[in-house]
Amino acid sequence: MPRHLRVAAAQVGRIDRFSDQSNTAPRSEVLSRLIALLEAADKQSVKLVVFPEITFTTFFPRYLINDEAELDSFFEVEDAETGIASSPNVKPFFDRASQLGIDVVVGYAEKSPEGNYNTASYVSNGQALTKYRKVHLPGTFEPFNDHPDTTNQLEKRYFKPGNLGFQAFRVPNLRHGTKSPIVGMLICNDRRWAEGWRCYGLQGVEIMCIGYNTVAWAPELWGADPNMDRDVARQDALFHHKLVCQANAYTNATFCITAARCGWDDGKFELITGSMIIDPEGHIVAENKTDGDELIVADIDLDACQQGKTRTFAFEKHRRPEHYGVIVERAGVVEPPEVL
Numbered sequence: 001m002p003r004h005l006r007v008a009a010a011q012v013g014r015i016d017r018f019s020d021q022s023n024t025a026p027r028s029e030v031l032s033r034l035i036a037l038l039e040a041a042d043k044q045s046v047k048l049v050v051f052p053e054i055t056f057t058t059f060f061p062r063y064l065i066n067d068e069a070e071l072d073s074f075f076e077v078e079d080a081e082t083g084i085a086s087s088p089n090v091k092p093f094f095d096r097a098s099q100l101g102i103d104v105v106v107g108y109a110e111k112s113p114e115g116n117y118n119t120a121s122y123v124s125n126g127q128a129l130t131k132y133r134k135v136h137l138p139g140t141f142e143p144f145n146d147h148p149d150t151t152n153q154l155e156k157r158y159f160k161p162g163n164l165g166f167q168a169f170r171v172p173n174l175r176h177g178t179k180s181p182i183v184g185m186l187i188c189n190d191r192r193w194a195e196g197w198r199c200y201g202l203q204g205v206e207i208m209c210i211g212y213n214t215v216a217w218a219p220e221l222w223g224a225d226p227n228m229d230r231d232v233a234r235q236d237a238l239f240h241h242k243l244v245c246q247a248n249a250y251t252n253a254t255f256c257i258t259a260a261r262c263g264w265d266d267g268k269f270e271l272i273t274g275s276m277i278i279d280p281e282g283h284i285v286a287e288n289k290t291d292g293d294e295l296i297v298a299d300i301d302l303d304a305c306q307q308g309k310t311r312t313f314a315f316e317k318h319r320r321p322e323h324y325g326v327i328v329e330r331a332g333v334v335e336p337p338e339v340l
């Protein structure tokens, strides 16, 4: 019996650093835009919506922020019982999702007693079912420079690396017949690392949810020529985003929903689009048409994962873990000795 589900990616456009749209509480303007996306999802009977990485504010790790109060203003503090769903700055968004009966995956900057993390939670009926903390933090601790037009990438400064691993989970609320979907979450840069995908693949993941903020132009980060053509750079960033998501969805036989925070924040820092829904054979089945707030919807049949999971990527039949030791034994490259 097919296991049909209507899902969506919520692409979110420009959010500026200094405005009611971003770092003031409650985050009223952003929340009203996000709620409009939820209502559009409801009109189309969508059951699961994936929102971007750091959905509620601008992508602040691009700035060197020395003012502690300003930095703090970008973070959410979770409730001990319900997690992010009752966090005071953003509660109206989760209340509306709950009223509409829509499950959401949402990224945000998390301030916790353990430290600060770049986090995504899966929220169903006003309750965080589980959360994921970004493992692969890109960029640097020190800024490239303090020129106001430079796109810094200071995640290593503002966040600790995620400490929850890659835990797939069931979503009973979306059960069809006897089997609840198996879901995984990654955040932005994580999608470029096959290791995380495979951890989820080995737990039978069927829907991978990924939010991201990916710069369209960052020569300092890439070590590229600062005079490179901006259109070429943007196309390349989009190409690499699609390449890794399609390839890893295919090799782990899973659907994948990607949601972009995109547009020109502050009118000068461009983030790529590329929100899409990918099937387990790696094909894009729906994708964004605009570079602003937009809902990308698709009907998926979770049983379509079975072709890959039972044939080409039947892990239990074909994997040879006895040869993969180097992947967990070392982080960096050790080249073979030079031949003299």
Ligand code: CDV
Binding pocket: 053, 138, 139, 153, 187, 188, 189, 190, 192, 212, 213, 214, 215, 221
């Ligand atoms: N937010 C991110 O993790 N962005 C990275 C960029 C900086 C390389 C990404 O992988 O898209």
